Amino acid sequence: MSEVRLSGVRAGYGDVEILHGVDLAVPSGGTTAVLGDSGSGKTTLLKVISGFLRPDAGQVQVGGRTVAGDDAWVAPERRGVGYVRQDGGLFPHLSVAGNIAFGLPRTGIARRGRAHRDRVLELLDLVELPADVAERRPDQLSGGQQQRVALARALAPRPDLVLLDEPFSSLDTALRTATREATARALQASGATTLLVTHDQGEAMSFADEIAVLRQGAFGQIAPPRTIYGEPVDAHIASFMGEAIPIHGLASHNQFRCALGNLEAAGFVTRGAVVAILRPEQLRLVAPGEGSVDARVSRVTYFGHDSVADLELVSGTPLKGLRARVVGPEAPAVGDTVGLWVVGPVRVFPG
Amino acid sequence: MSVSSSGTLRAAAAAGAAGGPGPEPDRQRAPGQRAPTRRRPRRPASPVLATLATLVAALTVLPVAVILVRAGSGPPGEALDYLVRPRIGELLAHTGWLMVLTVPATVVLGVGAAWLVERTDLPVPGLWRTLMLAPLAVPAFVSAYAWISVRPGLVGLGGAVLVTTLAYFPFVFLPVAALLRTLDAGEEEIARSLGVGPVGAFFRTVLPRLRPAVSGGALLVALHLLAEFGVLEMMRYQTFTTAILQQYAVGFSDVRGSLLATVLLVLCLLVLTVEVAARGRARVARLGAGAGRRPLPLPLGRWTVPAVAALGAVVALAVVVPVAVVARWLLVGTRIRVEGAGLGDLLLVTGSTVGLAVLGGLLAVALGLPGAVLLDRHPGPFAVLVERLTFLASSLPGVVVALALITLSISLVPGIYQTALLLLLAYAILFLPRAMVALRSGLAAAPPELAEAARSLGQNGAGVLGRVVLPLAAPSVLAGFVLVALAISTELTATLLLAPTGVETLALAFWSATAELDYAAAAPFAAMMIALSVPLTVLLRRQITS
Ligand SMILES: Nc1ncnc2c1ncn2[C@@H]1O[C@H](COP(=O)(O)OP(=O)(O)OP(=O)(O)O)[C@@H](O)[C@H]1O
Ligand SMILES: [Mg+2]
Numbered sequence: 001m002s003e004v005r006l007s008g009v010r011a012g013y014g015d016v017e018i019l020h021g022v023d024l025a026v027p028s029g030g031t032t033a034v035l036g037d038s039g040s041g042k043t044t045l046l047k048v049i050s051g052f053l054r055p056d057a058g059q060v061q062v063g064g065r066t067v068a069g070d071d072a073w074v075a076p077e078r079r080g081v082g083y084v085r086q087d088g089g090l091f092p093h094l095s096v097a098g099n100i101a102f103g104l105p106r107t108g109i110a111r112r113g114r115a116h117r118d119r120v121l122e123l124l125d126l127v128e129l130p131a132d133v134a135e136r137r138p139d140q141l142s143g144g145q146q147q148r149v150a151l152a153r154a155l156a157p158r159p160d161l162v163l164l165d166e167p168f169s170s171l172d173t174a175l176r177t178a179t180r181e182a183t184a185r186a187l188q189a190s191g192a193t194t195l196l197v198t199h200d201q202g203e204a205m206s207f208a209d210e211i212a213v214l215r216q217g218a219f220g221q222i223a224p225p226r227t228i229y230g231e232p233v234d235a236h237i238a239s240f241m242g243e244a245i246p247i248h249g250l251a252s253h254n255q256f257r258c259a260l261g262n263l264e265a266a267g268f269v270t271r272g273a274v275v276a277i278l279r280p281e282q283l284r285l286v287a288p289g290e291g292s293v294d295a296r297v298s299r300v301t302y303f304g305h306d307s308v309a310d311l312e313l314v315s316g317t318p319l320k321g322l323r324a325r326v327v328g329p330e331a332p333a334v335g336d337t338v339g340l341w342v343v344g345p346v347r348v349f350p351g
Numbered sequence: 352m353s354v355s356s357s358g359t360l361r362a363a364a365a366a367g368a369a370g371g372p373g374p375e376p377d378r379q380r381a382p383g384q385r386a387p388t389r390r391r392p393r394r395p396a397s398p399v400l401a402t403l404a405t406l407v408a409a410l411t412v413l414p415v416a417v418i419l420v421r422a423g424s425g426p427p428g429e430a431l432d433y434l435v436r437p438r439i440g441e442l443l444a445h446t447g448w449l450m451v452l453t454v455p456a457t458v459v460l461g462v463g464a465a466w467l468v469e470r471t472d473l474p475v476p477g478l479w480r481t482l483m484l485a486p487l488a489v490p491a492f493v494s495a496y497a498w499i500s501v502r503p504g505l506v507g508l509g510g511a512v513l514v515t516t517l518a519y520f521p522f523v524f525l526p527v528a529a530l531l532r533t534l535d536a537g538e539e540e541i542a543r544s545l546g547v548g549p550v551g552a553f554f555r556t557v558l559p560r561l562r563p564a565v566s567g568g569a570l571l572v573a574l575h576l577l578a579e580f581g582v583l584e585m586m587r588y589q590t591f592t593t594a595i596l597q598q599y600a601v602g603f604s605d606v607r608g609s610l611l612a613t614v615l616l617v618l619c620l621l622v623l624t625v626e627v628a629a630r631g632r633a634r635v636a637r638l639g640a641g642a643g644r645r646p647l648p649l650p651l652g653r654w655t656v657p658a659v660a661a662l663g664a665v666v667a668l669a670v671v672v673p674v675a676v677v678a679r680w681l682l683v684g685t686r687i688r689v690e691g692a693g694l695g696d697l698l699l700v701t702g703s704t705v706g707l708a709v710l711g712g713l714l715a716v717a718l719g720l721p722g723a724v725l726l727d728r729h730p731g732p733f734a735v736l737v738e739r740l741t742f743l744a745s746s747l748p749g750v751v752v753a754l755a756l757i758t759l760s761i762s763l764v765p766g767i768y769q770t771a772l773l774l775l776l777a778y779a780i781l782f783l784p785r786a787m788v789a790l791r792s793g794l795a796a797a798p799p800e801l802a803e804a805a806r807s808l809g810q811n812g813a814g815v816l817g818r819v820v821l822p823l824a825a826p827s828v829l830a831g832f833v834l835v836a837l838a839i840s841t842e843l844t845a846t847l848l849l850a851p852t853g854v855e856t857l858a859l860a861f862w863s864a865t866a867e868l869d870y871a872a873a874a875p876f877a878a879m880m881i882a883l884s885v886p887l888t889v890l891l892r893r894q895i896t897s
Binding site for chain 1: 796800801803804805806807808809810811814818819822823
């Protein structure tokens, strides 16, 4: 059974429709990342699910219950949906403990933070923060710590569904990785279904079981990371998910004939002129003459863990954007002549 | 102080932050990606809210309408005859001279003092910051009384300029100092690294950005001058406001008073227009946007002693003289009337003043709420219109508002003429902007994002209000209430016209004693007004440092 199911959801602000019929299903306990450009409607989608925006059409179900659509409407506070906002949004007048305990039931004698001490400590532990931050105010925390407190606060009432809106985008690279990993562990331990919004492809792929690419208010493809990267449904998603070299050529059966020789083709293969997408890491550099074609290295960009070599075909056939990713210290030098070898099939799309 | 001083004051301080550091660049975004668009949701306001806000705005615009209608009710020829009399020209000239001399003087004094306190290594800057705001604790007409009682020859333009400058320069100091504190050191430092000296850097990078703060402060001074009654009456310097009150005292001629008030109204509009032009197209940034870096204070070196002496002289003239004179008359008075019959009287008057102040403060906060919620939660052209109307109507002199309310109540609801309700209404109209500004900053402290966060944690509407919005908004709302109450407790002009017979306030008691030249009898009321106003200084000081 799916924890979240959206069908044909249309929503927007005033007369402007932002989501034009969105369908999505996240299974119970699953993690789905919503990936999209800035302004594509990711936050809008989360507002619809959490109940801060009424869809104009369509249906939203959470845990099998219709929370919006078909004349049904469940107020945000009754949905049991945890929401970590893009900006964290901690209550500035409450301590960390007060923030985390905010959504916990208040019994008669319960005083803010105190009564739920154990739960607060448990949650701090879950998000890997030391217990001594409990009495601090939000403005005495670093950005990454604030995000973790926001997560702990959302997890405290044990929601079945947690929505995360770019929770790591305000953090710098190192902190971002650490916070993301801590968040992933905390979510896994809580068993909550998770919907993560991000515009970072690497983050989406490393965090989620499934990726849903949102563009122009509708999902272009929903699939596991490997599929979406390796088998994108169109050229746009292919280049959105990572660096892609478009190559024009002719297809027949599962062969693709182009300037790089005869390559194995996969995807929607028609006969005739098509476009293939090649990933830079699919190109292997071998000794001259040993590959399918020879190329000259025109430029090398060094990244530490790998290098990218820009290439020009020796035959002189222009091929824009041809480049290979070379791992480790084996990078060639500018001016070297190398042989090219393509590993694995290339994705082919109708030209 | 009949003009909505600190409402606009705060607005000016906020506008003062205009040039503050811009939003931080999103470092984490890949170069090709656009930064996220952050827009406030513009939901349509509920009809109830919109109606309430409209009603309040209508109430504040009412005086203008009444005055204009009354002024136009007589035969047109007569009105024109009255307006082209030499007497009107004389009043105009008086008002003009006062403005031309006092406004620049307050700007020079305010900006200079703010720069010394906030940007140089002046000793004990915290103390000076307080002292530069201390004149606000002395009602201007009390200060005029002090000067007149020690130097009776000071009457006329000279005395008027002296007293008003000393009383009103903090209106410029406050927003400029607040802005100077929030400006980032960056631009000044870049100018210095390009070879411009410290003074040049100030003039070329900082001063231009002070423009909105300076013009906002100057606007406030100008509006106060147009509305000033107490000081000018004591200095026997006639302007429109004093003329209207005399006209009213001589025999209430509705049409003539309204004609004078119309001219005053036009002058106010003129001042507001000039200010809009002077402010320029400065961008208004939010206060406290990113801490930024404060520049190193400029070493004063051998200028330290002259600087301290100059500021000290200002404090001596603006605060020490009035306080010392009041204290001396207080001593004289106790020596004359040993029996101390005055004490009970003083307490009684203080009690009724505080009562009016509390009620008026509550009324202003209540009336300000719909507009503030509208502006904060449903911004849009309608909300802005409501705000503008409120501010415009409230920059009218107290005498205009009072006159209009009298006219209106006599002709429409005679029942409320000569009741405290009418007086409270006048206070609320006059000081509404203060309440609204405070309410808005309170609501801004509890943004809708936090309310939404609380709802997704299971709180319903009441829970959100009680556990998030109120605790966060309370400090500013309380501060706004106190500001209004303090302003009411020293209000003279509207009170003179509207107080029901038998109701005494500190300002009224003080005024009637000085009218009989009984300076000793006036002193206890003056002392009490100063004592009540001390918290004002503290509250306003927080606006600079927070
Ligand atoms: N309250 C609003 N009123 C009107 N338009 C809005 C509102 N909020 C967002 N929009 C518009 O809706 C579109 C989608 O906004 P949304 O916030 O969902 O984008 P997003 O995908 O979350 O972007 P980002 O990655 O920058 O956060 C944008 O064009 C935005 O300008
Ligand atoms: Mg967003």
